[in-house]
Amino acid sequence: MTLAWPVDWCPSAIHPALAHPAVLAILGVTSAVVVIRPIWNRIRPIPSVPFQVPLPEEAKPGWKGGAILPNPSIRDPAHPDQIICYDPSTGRHLATIRAHTKDDVHAALKRARQAQAKWAKTTFEQRKIVLQSLLDFILENQGSICRVASRDTGKTMIDGKFGEILVTCERIRWTLAHGEDALKDECRDPGLLMFYKEAKVEYRPMGVVAALVSWNYPFHNTFGPLITALFAGNGILIKASEQAAWSTTTYFAKIAQTCLAACGHDPELVQFLVGFQECGEAVVTSGVDGITFIGSPQVGVTIATTAAANLTPCVLELGGKDVAVVNKDVDLNAVAPVLMRGVFQNCGQNCIGIERIIVHEDVHDRLVEMLSDRIKQLKQGPPLEIENIDCGSLTMAGRTKGLEDMVQEAVRQGAKLVHGGKGFVHPQFPQGQFFTPTLLTQLKSHMTIAQEESFAPIMAIFKFSTLDEAISIANSTRYALGSNVFSRNQKEGLYIMNNLRAGMSNLNDFGASYLCQSLPFGGVGMSGYGRFAGPEGLRAVCHQKSVTRDRWPSLIQTFLPPVLQYPMNNVGDAIVVTRDLVNIVYNGWFNRVKAVVEIVKVIALGGNEREQL
Numbered sequence: 365m366t367l368a369w370p371v372d373w374c375p376s377a378i379h380p381a382l383a384h385p386a387v388l389a390i391l392g393v394t395s396a397v398v399v400i401r402p403i404w405n406r407i408r409p410i411p412s413v414p415f416q417v418p419l420p421e422e423a424k425p426g427w428k429g430g431a432i433l434p435n436p437s438i439r440d441p442a443h444p445d446q447i448i449c450y451d452p453s454t455g456r457h458l459a460t461i462r463a464h465t466k467d468d469v470h471a472a473l474k475r476a477r478q479a480q481a482k483w484a485k486t487t488f489e490q491r492k493i494v495l496q497s498l499l500d501f502i503l504e505n506q507g508s509i510c511r512v513a514s515r516d517t518g519k520t521m522i523d524g525k526f527g528e529i530l531v532t533c534e535r536i537r538w539t540l541a542h543g544e545d546a547l548k549d550e551c552r553d554p555g556l557l558m559f560y561k562e563a564k565v566e567y568r569p570m571g572v573v574a575a576l577v578s579w580n581y582p583f584h585n586t587f588g589p590l591i592t593a594l595f596a597g598n599g600i601l602i603k604a605s606e607q608a609a610w611s612t613t614t615y616f617a618k619i620a621q622t623c624l625a626a627c628g629h630d631p632e633l634v635q636f637l638v639g640f641q642e643c644g645e646a647v648v649t650s651g652v653d654g655i656t657f658i659g660s661p662q663v664g665v666t667i668a669t670t671a672a673a674n675l676t677p678c679v680l681e682l683g684g685k686d687v688a689v690v691n692k693d694v695d696l697n698a699v700a701p702v703l704m705r706g707v708f709q710n711c712g713q714n715c716i717g718i719e720r721i722i723v724h725e726d727v728h729d730r731l732v733e734m735l736s737d738r739i740k741q742l743k744q745g746p747p748l749e750i751e752n753i754d755c756g757s758l759t760m761a762g763r764t765k766g767l768e769d770m771v772q773e774a775v776r777q778g779a780k781l782v783h784g785g786k787g788f789v790h791p792q793f794p795q796g797q798f799f800t801p802t803l804l805t806q807l808k809s810h811m812t813i814a815q816e817e818s819f820a821p822i823m824a825i826f827k828f829s830t831l832d833e834a835i836s837i838a839n840s841t842r843y844a845l846g847s848n849v850f851s852r853n854q855k856e857g858l859y860i861m862n863n864l865r866a867g868m869s870n871l872n873d874f875g876a877s878y879l880c881q882s883l884p885f886g887g888v889g890m891s892g893y894g895r896f897a898g899p900e901g902l903r904a905v906c907h908q909k910s911v912t913r914d915r916w917p918s919l920i921q922t923f924l925p926p927v928l929q930y931p932m933n934n935v936g937d938a939i940v941v942t943r944d945l946v947n948i949v950y951n952g953w954f955n956r957v958k959a960v961v962e963i964v965k966v967i968a969l970g971g972n973e974r975e976q977l
């Protein structure tokens with residue numbers, strides 16, 4: 365066989381033997397393994413198992429069943445063990461569900477523990493197949509998931525697409541792409557004394573963890589912790605809010621369990637619980653291995669206190685009073701729509717929703733005018749009954765009075781109510797729980813509405829003249845979750861951002877830090893502690909196990925010289941040796957050499973130097 369190899373142009377470079385087909389074949393295969401395999405591992409599709417979950421009747425288009433409750437309420441005092449589920453935008457009854465009891469919780473934990481014992485032994489490859497199958501289901505059923513979430517909470521389909529679908533897909537994508545790296549053994553510096561050791565951290569699943577999650581994103585708040593827990597090798601108990609009991613039990617729980625079963629795993633690995641305070645308490649005291657809680661500071665404190673009895677570690681995400689600081693040089697046409705979404709996304713029921721806008725005096729009046737024009741045009745109503753709704757309903761009943769009082773108090777203290785400020789009775793849907801999109805200006809930090817999370821469609825605007833003034837307004841609450849700064853001047857923008865007390869900050873954007881699921885989510889102060897999402901989130905559901913072993917086991921192992929062995933026959937020598945050892949490792953070069961000489965003397969010659977005892 366003649367080779368087409370151009371040996372002529374550089375005859376000395378390649379030895380004829382190297383141009384032999386066998387050698388070339390070996391080189392080819394080696395380079396394929398070295399170069400192509402890692403690339404292929406990155407881009408290769410992960411297998412996915414298709415599965416189906418029937419969409420509940422109540423979420424189908426045109427559903428008109430279910431009596432309209434005259435006075436919608438989640439709980440009937442006559443039947444305290446039942447959850448009355450209804451569409452908060454119409455008052456239509458969806459289902460009445462039995463609240464889970466303490467016994468249910470303990471039984472659920474037992475089943476999850478059994479399933480987890482097997483799950484802990486699965487490979488990342490197997491876990492990835494589960495997540496990929498889940499992702500494919502979500503992609504196929506985006507509309508259904510949003511309809512179910514909307515039916516249960518009164519949110520619009522767009523709010524669902526952003527807050528339920530997009531972020532969940534990104535959580536899965538990030539976990540598939542980077543989760544394994546975040547959990548692989550991490551080598552650490554063993555130090556000079558232990559140079560012959562390998563030191564590393566292993567991330568081991570905690571076991572069965574619990575997530576007690578809020579109702580504002582019933583799909584995402586459930587699946588976020590679930591994705592993280594499962595990928596790290598845990599089982600999980602999910603205590604959904606009673607406000608989201610219908611969507612959780614009739615659809616979301618089935619998605620998770622069907623997915624696991626379809627992939628050949630035990631669906632009992634994930635347990636869904638719905639109920640009131642008793643149920644939550646039972647979960648916290650059940651002996652789960654870790655707790656993630658999303659909710660109010662008040663309940664967060666109770667959970668941390670209760671969990672402390674078993675020393676169960678907690679991650680607490682407790683809401684915020686997030687700011688958007690708007691500097692004088694911004695393009696108002698670009699910023700106004702972002703602020704609108706930041707405030708009115710999910711009807712203001714958003715942990716990182718913008719609750720305070722702090723605007724430079726030069727652009728204040730113009731911005732208020734632009735925002736006011738937009739707010740006046742917002743269309744409110746039941747998102748599944750009427751087309752083109754901007755703001756849905758509030759999910760929790762009975763909030764109108766408290767919000768109205770808070771607005772009125774601010775007005776009495778000098779704030780200006782530009783729009784809204786009241787509950788809204790929809791002419792066709794009088795049982796809907798609506799609050800009129802509200803615009804308040806001239807706010808001051810001491811007002812209640814400037815301090816307490818409103819979790820409602822209320823835009824609250826402050827004015828500032830110096831950057832430091834803006835920072836001190838922003839810093840003035842006990843909350844410190846997210847924050848957003850808008851400034852064309854990067855230097856000023858960064859100055860503000862660097863001085864904000866917050867767990868997260870975005871320059872010239874809103875919510876970007878959550879769309880980057882590679883970043884940890886969490887707050888400072890009364891916004892809680894611990895982080896979910898990103899590598900920190902995965903590691904938060906793991907035990908961190910520190911491990912050492914010999915680097916060259918046949919060459920060198922820890923050896924205790926006779927002078928240091930119990931029983932000691934010469935404590936004075938032992939003290940000299942240990943002192944010299946410390947000097948050898950940590951002292952300057954001169955002292956190190958001195959210490960080596962001394963140690964040799966003591967060990968080899970039985971030494972005569974004595975440390976003062």
Ligand SMILES: *[C@@H]1O[C@H](CO)[C@@H](O)[C@H](O)[C@H]1NC(C)=O
Nearest residue numbers: 832835836839863864865866
């Ligand atoms: C705001 O809080 C940050 C972080 O705690 C701090 O560094 C800064 O000095 C505070 N600034 C003001 C004006 O309160």
